[in-house]
Amino acid sequence: MRVPFSDVGPIVVPNEIEDEKVLFLSDILPTGWMAAENCEIEPGDTIAVWGCGPVGLFAIQSALLMGAEQVIAIDHHPHRLDLARSLGAKTIDYSQTHVGEALMEMSGGIGPDAVIDAVGMEAHGFAPDNVVDVIKQKVGVAADRGHALRQALVACRKGGRVSIPGVYGGFLDKFPLGAMMQKGLQLRTGQTHVQKYTKPLLEKILSGEIDTTFMISHRLPLEAGPEGYKNFHSNQNEWTKVVLKPQ
Template structure:
């Protein structure tokens, strides 16, 4: 089969690789009909996630048709399914608490030592996202093996086209959980850093959950306009002192909840020289391999949040961050909630909202490409982020 594989920083290629096979009775093989490039895929593309090996198949947002099943799979051939990016067994301590991304059994034992050293405990398995999370082949391919197929995939009705349901795999439930973690109350003002796909879904989700105001922060004009079209007030951090603006917009109090939808490769902030210097230092450390994360958005979110407020962090972080404002976090009494998304907890509810047209899922798609054109999609998603807001790959399409 054909699949997108990693060959080094900013070097991804579509290669011919072996077809996946059933290994476990709970497995299923899916023929991919749609897959997407996620903002967190760019962390792999930029070479800042460790334990990504040459030849690894990337991609964790995908859906398709069931073509083969193991004896214990609950899926049937011919069904259309969306597959959560989190791989979960459904029966361990974490899964029983519906904390599916923390599954104890999905990351193979031989892979767990790496994450125990980095994080204290082994993390759950993810598709196409390094050997830290299991080394599973991803879905930017013609076919993929889905472990625990009796737990993860959600069967979707034929009347819903791929574009409407594809994002149930990751970014829609991630934006939803980000808003849920913000514990939004009626009348709240919520500030969202980052108007990428997760940030845009966090905007929609926060308003759906009852936020009185949502303020979206970015510097790409088109992405800001998308946020505005969904009901957000917008701030361009290259044109505005964000801290001053947020205080003015909230009567000197600050937002009730803040959402960092940027993560480990954030930009500096033009009106804050100290933040800019810290971000330059973060960038240098990240490039030379002595630091993993750039935390400009996270630092600003902590400083901006009102005393006693809530911090939600759906943005991906991979290691250590210097100059973390722990004092501000503690002295202001902020509550913090974060983590990889417990996708399986939300898919049924969100599928119903899609069917009822209560959540729009297609507006951010800017480009639909063939699988063979995936390297072009990665390059433009990184280099032309204003125009390339979301890239969907369709293996059935002919190359451009």
């Protein structure tokens, strides 16, 4: 099996390796890895991750592999929070807990050293800022839902780092630029450099350092693709990632 060219030429996946073990090299594993790398993690760091979807979970896994002392995962889907805990993360259910207060308590009163917004422009929930963003979208204003990013910027400690793998496509208002400037935050984002990470991540998979198969919740025949997409959209608690296989 061959994967796309990297800067050092084509990379060959050994035939004896199951496809599922390397499937996520094509996108979400490198995205989660780059998200954690953009945090410039140092020993003793506390990293907070908004969103326990596929990218968020791989960001959690990556941050722990990079040496974070604690990773705090923020979501409201019980099963996805369970997956985060199985990786070694602490968790916050934002539907049950005030996120900012919990993060301050869990970080010794200073805030996380780095934060990762793995949610992006489709943030959900009934926070006032999110409701206003949804109303603007309904009337045709190109306003992204930036609740998770706003919350992350406010929570991050002074001099901290902000990593944004979550996708944004329009405009964002109510942006806490003052907090970002006054705290001297560093912000890094952008599309993932997938080919840059293909070879080193493949080596970590082959060595057993990374196992991606925990992400797969369902395996369906190819003709059941519409069912898979429907459930991945509407039943996000149980459906984390679907693998479609031709018969």
